[in-house]
Amino acid sequence: MQVPPFSLDQQLSEIGEDIKSSVLNVLSSGNYIGGEEVKKFESSFAEKTGVKHVIGCNSGTDALILALRALNIGPGDEVITPSFSFFATAEAISNVGAKPVFVDTDPANYLVDLNLLQQAVTQSTKAVLPVHLFGRPVDMDQIMSFAKRNEIKVIEDCAQAAGSEWGGKPVGSIGDIGCFSFFPTKNLGAAGDGGAVTTNDENLATAIRQLAVHGMPRRYFHTQLGYNSRLDAIQAAVLNVKLEHLFKWVIKRTEIAKRYHQLLKDIPGIILPEFSQNHTHINSWNQFVVRVQSSILDKAIINQDVNKQPIINNINLPNSSSRDWLKQTLSEYGVNTIIYYPIPIHLQPVYQKLGNKINSLPNTEILCSEVLSLPIFPELSIEQQDYVVNAIKQSIQKASLI
Ligand SMILES: *Cc1c(COP(=O)(O)O)cnc(C)c1O
DSSP states (O other), X not given: OOBOSOOOHHHHHHHHHHHHHHHHHHHHHOOOBSSHHHHHHHHXXXXXXXXXXXXXXXXXXXXXXXXXXXXXXXXXXXXXXXXSSOTHHHHHHHHTTOEEEEEOEETTTTEEOGGGSGGGOOTTEEEEOOBOGGGOOOOHHHHHHHHHHHTOEEEEEOTTOTTOEETTEETTSSXXXXXXXXXXXXXXXXXXXXXXXXXXXXXXXXHHHHHHBTTOSXXXXXXSOOOBOOOBHHHHHHHHHHHTTHHHHHHHHHHHHHHHHHHHTTOTTEEOOOOOOXXXXXXXXXXXXXXXXXXXXXXXTTTSOTTOOOEETTEEOOOOHHHHHHHHHHHHTTBOOBOXXXXXXXXXXXXXXXXXXXXXOHHHHHHHHHEEEEOOOTTOOHHHHHHHHHHHHHHHHHHHHO
16 A cells, blocks of 8 residues: 555545636636635635735745735844744745744644743844644744733744634734645645735735735835735635635544544654644644654664764754654555654754854754654545554564564
8 A cells, every 4th residue: 555645636536626617717717817716715714714814925935925024024133933844934034134033842742942932032033933833833822922022023824724723713813914825735725836924904914915016005106125926816716615625624634633643652762743632722733743762763773874963064963763764664665754844944054154153952953853744634544544553563563673
């Protein structure tokens, strides 16, 4: 059996016809930029997210850039953000000319360590940019009181968290601005790139809308340098069909996560992500990420160079041999996993080039050497999931016999 980390095959066979007719409508309407489908998507997504304004744009990365620009964040400013995320989070901050100030990770939930936020604040801090990584919402009560205390703004990176909630409120509706991605592997995926910005603030919404279209409040009249970043009508047509299924899909993802939890508990060396039944938050489970502890597979990797410690920017990274070994062994069973993310952002070569002071963020570095994302998507079958679980069990057993 082959189990992919992610697949759209079954989803397409269920809703492919609806998507086709929606896309064909756009094609025959001739309205390829803006138009009814985009308007409809913006208003339905606003309703589902519980915000007043949604502005469609070209990608999640653009959503972050538009949010930062709308808050007048630029050169000389600092934005506090986790190092454990997809690179785009920090890239957006750097691309507007500001400086990302990286904070270490809480290994219990893979999210920014809330206890380290205050010490990252300087006179230049303008905003905090938490990431609801893998679909798990950050504690927004704490983020909001931290931001209020320090008089800074909050931009939520919701790229992986469509369908997640904190304290009964959808992510993206709590901070000043929320940024979503519709990259095909996200919870709500387009048939290409797409993104959206959410806010309850009318002035910010206006600023974002203008920035997304060349800084143009009215046609051919430009008050600032903006971007060409629109949600395509064809993508909006796809998203309008899929949005109706989002919450059902989140429930399926949650069932899969729950089942992984039951079936994988008590495996030595494998640490599972918290499966909290806590009603204050809804995790939309964009990824199910386990940690493969470095010690446990020592026997299996005895023939490999266990002392092989990668060094980046003079920082010795923790050894990832056990995780890499498990990933390889699972692939021999046909179980395909992904590493989100192998290298912390603060150690990416570009940040050394940009002259950032490079400090070690030990928890992030350990996580990057241990994390492994198991296959999860709403249509993953019980048989496929059982196969994944057995492959993991057999691999670990093999490791302890070697
Ligand atoms: C995917 C992602 C982005 C960027 O979204 P794109 O649509 O690919 O530009 C930003 N932040 C996080 C956490 C992501 O996962």
